[in-house]
Structures are given as structure tokens and as C-alpha cells.
Amino acid sequence: MVSFLSRLDNIAKRLAVWLDERLGWRGVWEAIFLRKLPKVNWAYTLGSATLFVALLQMVTGILLTIYYVPTPDYAYDTVQFITHDVNAGWLIRGLHHYGASALILLSVLHMARVVIYGSYKFPREVTWLSGVFLLLVTFGFGFTGYLLPWDQKAYWATTVGTSIVGIAPGIGDWLLRVLRGGQQLSEVSLARFYGVHVWFLPASLLLLIIIHMYLVIRNGISEIPHKDDQI
Amino acid sequence: MNDDNRLSRRGFLGLVTFSLGGLISLIVGIPAISYIVSPARKKVEEINFIPLGAADRVTVGEPTLFRTKITQRAGWIIDERELSYYVLTENNREFVALSNICTHLGCRVRWVADEEKFFCPCHNGVFDKNGAVVSGPPPRPLDRYEVKEENGQLFVAFG
Numbered sequence: 001m002v003s004f005l006s007r008l009d010n011i012a013k014r015l016a017v018w019l020d021e022r023l024g025w026r027g028v029w030e031a032i033f034l035r036k037l038p039k040v041n042w043a044y045t046l047g048s049a050t051l052f053v054a055l056l057q058m059v060t061g062i063l064l065t066i067y068y069v070p071t072p073d074y075a076y077d078t079v080q081f082i083t084h085d086v087n088a089g090w091l092i093r094g095l096h097h098y099g100a101s102a103l104i105l106l107s108v109l110h111m112a113r114v115v116i117y118g119s120y121k122f123p124r125e126v127t128w129l130s131g132v133f134l135l136l137v138t139f140g141f142g143f144t145g146y147l148l149p150w151d152q153k154a155y156w157a158t159t160v161g162t163s164i165v166g167i168a169p170g171i172g173d174w175l176l177r178v179l180r181g182g183q184q185l186s187e188v189s190l191a192r193f194y195g196v197h198v199w200f201l202p203a204s205l206l207l208l209i210i211i212h213m214y215l216v217i218r219n220g221i222s223e224i225p226h227k228d229d230q231i
Numbered sequence: 232m233n234d235d236n237r238l239s240r241r242g243f244l245g246l247v248t249f250s251l252g253g254l255i256s257l258i259v260g261i262p263a264i265s266y267i268v269s270p271a272r273k274k275v276e277e278i279n280f281i282p283l284g285a286a287d288r289v290t291v292g293e294p295t296l297f298r299t300k301i302t303q304r305a306g307w308i309i310d311e312r313e314l315s316y317y318v319l320t321e322n323n324r325e326f327v328a329l330s331n332i333c334t335h336l337g338c339r340v341r342w343v344a345d346e347e348k349f350f351c352p353c354h355n356g357v358f359d360k361n362g363a364v365v366s367g368p369p370p371r372p373l374d375r376y377e378v379k380e381e382n383g384q385l386f387v388a389f390g
């Protein structure tokens with residue numbers, strides 16, 4: 001048994017070397033996971049926590065598309081079908097539902113940490129900026145996703161939410177019609193909210209996450225400021 | 232550097248991280264697989280007898296086509312589906328229903344009275360009046376269903 005395990009270990013090591021010679025994965029691994037960090041506290045894990053929940057949202061969101069249909073005649077029925085009839089559907093939907101709130105909460109806490117510890121300063125201004133866009137995209141996810149269950153709360157919350165755009169001076173009414181795909185909330189609104197929720201925003205999110213993570217790794221994370229630091 | 236057998240702090244934390252990550256992946260992954268394959272599970276349906284029509288429509292010794300409808304729900308749509316059966320009797324007392332679905336690839340077979348055979352239009356499958364394969368690619372006879380007669384009405388077993 002022991003010799004079998006050590007032989008298996010040996011094969012794994014040789015495979016790792018073989019792959020590293022061709023892919024250079026060890027360098028990537030070291031840059032991401034074995035990089036040098038200053039001594040920081042638990043508040044510095046909020047970014048990773050946000051990333052984790054974002055990944056969870058991607059997985060559960062992809063799973064939901066298997067049964068969800070974004071048309072007014074079936075949207076509500078398919079959500080009920082997922083919740084009550086599909087194996088573990090309640091779990092997948094539940095994770096996505098509560099994950100959405102967790103994602104907003106964690107993003108904002110992460111942002112607060114960056115502000116409190118002054119981590120947005122040189123040389124990390126662009127990291128901060130990409131984070132601002134990430135937050136906007138996250139809000140976009142929340143806003144568009146809220147309509148998709150197509151129940152009373154979804155319908156009226158989105159009616160109110162889109163009406164707010166309508167009061168913008170001059171172009172407000174036009175913007176409202178663009179957002180809703182017409183004057184009223186309709187099947188056109190539902191389809192475009194769905195399209196934005198599952199294509200436009202995920203594409204932007206992925207791109208922004210790559211930029212954000214690259215900058216975090218490239219610049220390193222900031223130290224905790226000391227009270228006798230020069231300002 | 233430590234001995235090979237002693238776990239360093241870094242090694243321990245790495246192990247804990249991977250174990251937790253693996254655990255979380257399983258907690259999400261196993262339900263996810265169950266979720267995806269969910270519609271493939273067979274629903275346990277008891278056998279129902281659904282009405283076909285009047286028994287005196289059947290000519291003795293000749294398969295007669297009956298159409299009936301059932302309501303079904305596959306997912307979130309409740310739908311009516313049309314079912315067709317050829318009912319056969321030799322004595323007007325015992326009836327049997329033959330499915331009109333070809334056992335080859337699921338096309339609908341048609342009874343041709345002149346030739347006294349069922350013909351499938353797709354790949355020339357031919358069955359005799361009892362549903363046995365005469366020629367062509369079908370691997371087995373037409374499916375048979377139990378039929379019962381009550382007060383001159385025929386009912387076919389479905390499920």
C-alpha cells in the first residue's frame with residue numbers, strides 16, 4: 001500500500017515536471033499563490049471572499065439557465081419549477097439569490113477596507129478604478145437579476161427602478177424607453193434584462209476581474225499604515 | 232527545511248485550504264450534477280386506463296386506428312398529447328392495442344388493408360397484423376398494450 005502510494009506520488013511529481021517544462025505553470029502558481037505579502041489582518045481577506053462569491057454566482061447562474069426561460073408566459077413558472085421540482089433546485093436558486101446579496105455586501109466591505117487602510121493610493125489608483133467599475137457591474141447584475149423571477153416584487157421593483165432613469169432631464173424619457181425596450185415594462189424588457197444579465201455583464205465582469213487581479217498581483221498588496229508614517 | 236515526515240506550517244495551511252476548497256466544491260458540485268440530470272429520472276406513474284372509443288368500431292380480424300388524448304407535463308407546460316393505437320380483435324371479446332410507433336426509429340406506421348400489413352414510411356419496416364416484424368430494420372414487434380372493455384367502451388393501459 002505504502003509503496004503503491006509513493007509510486008503514485010512519484011508519477012504525479014514527474015507529470016508535474018513534464019507539464020511545467022511545457023506550460024511553465026509553476027511560475028504562474030508562484031506569482032499568484034506564493035507571492036510575498038506584508039503582515040496584514042483578516043480585513044485583507046475581503047477581496048478574496050468577494051472573488052469566491054463571484055465564482056459561486058457564475059456557477060449557480062450558469063446552472064439556472066438550464067431551466068429558466070426569459071419570457072413573461074414562462075419565466076415565473078420555470079422559477080417555480082426550479083424551486084420545487086428539480087433536484088437541488090432550491091439549493092442552486094437559494095445560493096444564487098443569497099449569493100447576490102452577499103456579493104454586494106462583501107464588495108462594499110472590501111471597498112471600505114481599501115479606503116480605511118488607504119490602499120487606493122500610489123501605485124494602486126488604477127486597481128481602485130477597476131474596482132469602481134467592478135462595483136458598478138455588480139450593481140448592474142443586482143438590478144437586472146431582480147427582474148428575472150418575474151413575480152410581483154420583481155415587476156414593481158423594476159417599474160420603480162427604471163422610472164428613476166425617466167426623470168433625468170432632457171433624455172430621461174428616451175433612456176427609459178431604451179432600458180425597458182418600450183414605454184412599458186414588457187416581454188421586451190424581460191428579454192433584454194436577461195441578455196444583459198447573462199452576456200453583457202458577465203463578459204465585462206470577467207475582463208475587469210482579470211485586470212483587477214493582474215494589478216493586485218503586479219503591485220502587491222499594501223501594508224497597514226503606521227501612525228508615524230510620513231503623509 | 233523540515234524532515235520529509237514533518238508537516239510545516241505552510242504545508243499544513245496549504246492542506247487545510249485545499250481540503251476546504253475540495254469540500255466546498257463537493258457541496259456545490261454533487262447537488263449541481265443531481266440538478267442537471269434531474270429530468271432524466273423516471274417518474275413513477277401508476278398504470279391508468281384511458282378511454283379509446285366504442286368497441287363496435289373494431290372490425291374483427293383487422294387492426295382499427297383509435298386516437299386519444301392525454302394531458303402531460305414534462306416541465307413547466309401542461310400539454311395535450313395525441314396518442315394513436317391500432318386495436319385488434321379476433322372474437323369481439325378480447326382486444327389488444329398495438330402502438331403505431333415503429334420500433335426502429337420511432338416513425339408512425341400505417342395499416343394498409345389491401346396488403347394486410349403495417350408499413351413504416353421511414354425505412355420500409357413491415358409488420359404483420361399482430362405486430363410481428365415481416366421485413367426491414369425494426370428490431371422487435373410493435374409494442375402491445377392491454378385493452379379492457381366496459382359497457383361497449385374500450386380503455387387502453389397507459390403508463
